[in-house]
Structures are given as C-alpha cells and as structure tokens.
Amino acid sequence: MRIFSALLGLFAVLALPGCSDGTAGDSGKSFFSFGSPDYVAPPVQPRSTWAKHVIPDGKIPETGFLAAYFDRRGNPPAVNTEEVDNVAIKYAWDELHHIASENFGGYWIGQLDMPEGGKRTISVSLSHAKARILIDGRLVHSTERDSQFTHMFAPGKHLVEVEHINNWHTTEFKVTIGEVEPAPVSDSELRSALAKSGNGEIFYVGLYESDARDTSVEVNLPRTGKPAIVWLDSYEAIDWTLDAPDGVEAAIITSYSPGSRIVDPAGTRVYRTEQRLDGRKGGDSGSCRCISGRFHCEKSAGLGGLSTAISRRTGKALAGYAMTYSAAEVSIRDYDKSAQDEAKAAAARTEEARRMCESHANPDFDRMFD
Numbered sequence: 001m002r003i004f005s006a007l008l009g010l011f012a013v014l015a016l017p018g019c020s021d022g023t024a025g026d027s028g029k030s031f032f033s034f035g036s037p038d039y040v041a042p043p044v045q046p047r048s049t050w051a052k053h054v055i056p057d058g059k060i061p062e063t064g065f066l067a068a069y070f071d072r073r074g075n076p077p078a079v080n081t082e083e084v085d086n087v088a089i090k091y092a093w094d095e096l097h098h099i100a101s102e103n104f105g106g107y108w109i110g111q112l113d114m115p116e117g118g119k120r121t122i123s124v125s126l127s128h129a130k131a132r133i134l135i136d137g138r139l140v141h142s143t144e145r146d147s148q149f150t151h152m153f154a155p156g157k158h159l160v161e162v163e164h165i166n167n168w169h170t171t172e173f174k175v176t177i178g179e180v181e182p183a184p185v186s187d188s189e190l191r192s193a194l195a196k197s198g199n200g201e202i203f204y205v206g207l208y209e210s211d212a213r214d215t216s217v218e219v220n221l222p223r224t225g226k227p228a229i230v231w232l233d234s235y236e237a238i239d240w241t242l243d244a245p246d247g248v249e250a251a252i253i254t255s256y257s258p259g260s261r262i263v264d265p266a267g268t269r270v271y272r273t274e275q276r277l278d279g280r281k282g283g284d285s286g287s288c289r290c291i292s293g294r295f296h297c298e299k300s301a302g303l304g305g306l307s308t309a310i311s312r313r314t315g316k317a318l319a320g321y322a323m324t325y326s327a328a329e330v331s332i333r334d335y336d337k338s339a340q341d342e343a344k345a346a347a348a349r350t351e352e353a354r355r356m357c358e359s360h361a362n363p364d365f366d367r368m369f370d
Helices: 187-194 302-314 337-359
Strands: 003-007 065-071 078-084 087-092 104-114 118-125 129-135 138-143 147-153 156-166 170-179 201-207 216-220 228-234 239-243 248-255 261-264 270-272 288-291 294-297 317-323 329-331
Touching (some): 118 129, 187 248, 187 302, 201 216, 201 302, 239 248, 248 261, 302 317
Parallel strands (some): 228 248, 248 270
Antiparallel strands (some): 065 104, 087 170, 129 138, 129 156
16 A cells, blocks of 8 residues: 655645536646556546645556545645545544544545446445545535445446545544445345255354444454354444355344445355344443433343344354454354353343342332331
8 A cells, every 4th residue: 555645735725625616627627647557547537626636647546546635624734645445434533644533534536447337336434524426527426424325337437536524533434336235134034045054053243333444344253164154233334354264155234334345255145134233242230320220231132132132033043253342353252151151140240230220219218228
C-alpha cells in the first residue's frame, strides 16, 4: 500500500461538499497523466468537485481505489492519500493523520471492470455523517443514514466516486458493491437448507464492530475434519475473512448495518436472516444492573441461552464460539463441558442477583431493618 501526504495550496475551503453543477467535464479541464504503470486514466471524467484537489495528475489506480482523507477545516486542508481495496474507514478522535474525527472528510475514486455488466447491490453504512455516491459522472445516491440500493451497470469499465463528511467523534464508514442479495430467509427455511448438510455442528461469532481501520475481521476456525458452518453476527458492517483449514460449507450473516459480507473464501454459500442472535460477552451478573428493584442485563440469555437459540433456529448444535465487543481477529473457543459448566454457573449467579434485586424492590415498613 502506497501512502503519501501532500499539502495542496490550491485546495479551497470545502464549505459546500458537492459536485459541479454541470455534467462531467464541463469545467474544460482535462486530466493529464504521469508515468506510473499502476495508474490509468479514468473511463470518464470525474464529476466530484473534490477530484481536482485530490488527483490533480488525473490518474487513478488500475484496481481498487485512491482514498483521500483530510480535515475539512484546514486552510488549506492537508490531503493524505493511499491506495485501498475497498471503500471503508474506521477510527476514533484524531487517530488518523491527526484529523479530528468530527472534521473528517473522505473521498474515494476508482474503477470497476464489469465485462458482463448487470445489477449490483450497493450498501452504505455510516453514523452521524452524510455521503454521496457517483457512478460514471452521475450522482446516484445521497444519504445521511444506513442505506442499500441497486444499480444497473452496463458491460465495461465504470468510474466510482464516493464523498463522505463525518460529524461525530468516531468515524465508521463503509460502502460495498456486490451481487444482488437474496431475500432474508426465515428460521424454517434456514433449518431446511442446513438439514441437507451432514455436519451437525455450527460455530458462532458475535461482535458489535470490527477493531480494524478497514472494518475487517479474521476468524480462525479449528480443524474438525469437515467443512465448517458458521454464524457471523454483528451490529456494524464487517468484511469477514474465514481461516478454515477444512473449508467452509455455509455461513449465516446477520448485522444491523447493511454491507456485511465474506471476502474470503470467495464463493462461500451465504444465508442472511433479519433477526440477530446478538451474542456478545454478557449474561453474567457482572453485566447486569439493579435499579430500584428493576433488574436488567445487557445480554441476559448468556452462553447457555445462545446455544439454545442457535439449536432452535438452525437445527445444529453449538460447537464453538467467539464473542467480544470489538476485534480485528478472533479464534474459536470450544463449547465443551468446561464452557457449558461456566455458562451454567454464570446463569446461576445472574438468577441470584435478580432475586436479591427484586427482593428489595418494595420493602415493608415494619420489616425495614430485618
């Protein structure tokens, strides 16, 4: 990955993060090239007004995207660029090039080669921010919330531009372009599909979000002698990579934000459901609170409840799990007798904490000091 920074003296203050009013190329400025063999001329003129400040030489990577990050309050802004495989960025405070997250501006430009063309699903995941997507010099989508839409691509190469303005102390933004997703399956449809497998076990991975800047998570699956079935559950959109020594037979993906996908191994059979299991470390009395006799656990089902829910929804037994709030890489822990005993003990502690909480909810006047 090439990373370089440049202070661009001609970069105007970005008061209006928009495209030019005219069509692509109306400014009359043609893009000129430089000698790198890894860069090529765009298939059409970029339309975003940001482009001339980010790629004054006019060339873009032959594959992937040129990403530009800047503090939009700079005068002039210092633009930091790098080549990336996907449109995704995640960081907090000023961890990226000392750019305060609430002042972050991002721009991605690249080309997609689609020899056969066709309809694709485009997913946008963001929070406290706004974004626009331009394809072949035309604004096709503008949003201030998570969204998903389809776009028809003609056969050939297409220029994709993405603009992003953040307004929060954390930045988490992701755009994915992929095959049209089938409708989510019901639990009965999922059980029926998985019943055809000779594998009676399933692995579960539950996270809130990725801890990686590119929103990816690597899952290390154990060797079992048979292709794995895995449930991938998250709140934010994640690019999943499955390191499976015996291969992957199928995966179930659930996420609140759109755009979660498996990037490796390619071609994995994927089922999507709308209802998350939402298993992250919780359900023990340590993650529960008692307030005025009201007992609440962030995740009250615990590991035992998760195992029961997976069995009910998939017809498979939980063989292993990995659960945490945020990570860039996780490894599966066996759901063996030790883990099951631990889950039972946690459930018992939670129930005792609940009993104690509710017993003090409405004390009797005459037994106050008993």
